[in-house]
Amino acid sequence: MASRKLKITLIALVFLVGGITIYLLYNSKPYAHIRRAEATYILSAGNLIADYDKDEALANKKYSESIIEVSGRISEIKKVMEYHVISLYGNETESGIICHMLPEENSKVTRLQKEQQITLKGVCTGYLIDVMMIKCILKD
Amino acid sequence: MIKLYTICLCFFLATVAVNAQTRYFTKDGHISFYSHALIEDIKADNHQVLSVIDTESRELAIQLLMRSFTFKKALMREHFNENYVESHIYPKAKFTGRIAEIKLNDTNPYETEISGTLSIHGVEKEVSTKAQVRIEADKITLSGDFNVVVADYNIKIPALVRDNIAKIVKVSFELHHKPYK
Incomplete structure (x- = not known):
């Protein structure tokens, strides 16, 4: 029972982190990183x-x-x-x-x-x- | 030493008359496009547009770098350059054509027609559009907008994002030319 709960929690966590990552990636401002990025x-x-x-x-x-x-x-x-x-x-x-x-x-x-x-x-x-x-x- | 700048300029102005007195020029013209689609609207701006007018021959030459378009979101810009217009293969868009009428002594804004060849994504198409001309002391401003059918320029939009991008995008231009010295 406990392992099933853990599985559900883990899956939910993966979806949450994935969703947040996709949202941030899509909505990130172009070149927000320029100030801290090392020049090539x-x-x-x-x-x-x-x-x-x-x-x-x-x-x-x-x-x-x-x-x-x-x-x-x-x-x-x-x-x-x-x-x-x-x-x-x-x-x-x-x-x-x-x-x-x-x-x-x-x-x-x-x-x-x-x-x-x-x-x-x-x-x-x-x-x-x-x-x-x-x-x-x-x-x- | 042969100056590359001169070569490029000559190349760029190949069809434009040699008389510098009649030549007007800008390096920071503004061209934007707007895509209205079911899921989202996309707007991009390019303020690094090179444009030359020869008032005697009424010829007009415009060049821009596709990578100089700026978007609200980083991913839009990435998709535009890498997947749709393939800027690494076709870095520039070009237009060469003619302005129907240039009335240098008329300070009232007037409408005219511009027609010529537009080259995007390695595909050349004949286009014509109405444009506003405004002539002030030492400045010739051209402004207007026209529609571009994305498929005409062999730009493929994957089925997955078909509802995100319009089949026809509106291109607007505002080019403030000054005398070329």
């Missing part, structure tokens, strides 16, 4: 552009959808809707890195200035005529 690649804006210059398909395979940490000099800061967009200079080419910041970074971004050297962490989404990043945060 840490590199300079120049090197990132250079990799895309060399072979876009290969660079896409490597960086696209990865969390990367990129350092560079600010070429432009502007506000789009409720968040900021920071552009970093590339190397000798005219391409740069365009980083769409998370809205939570707004107060930090307003203290930044053009030409300042910074490090950003975010998700690389690929390359148009610049390397694109979304969900970016500033690294201290």
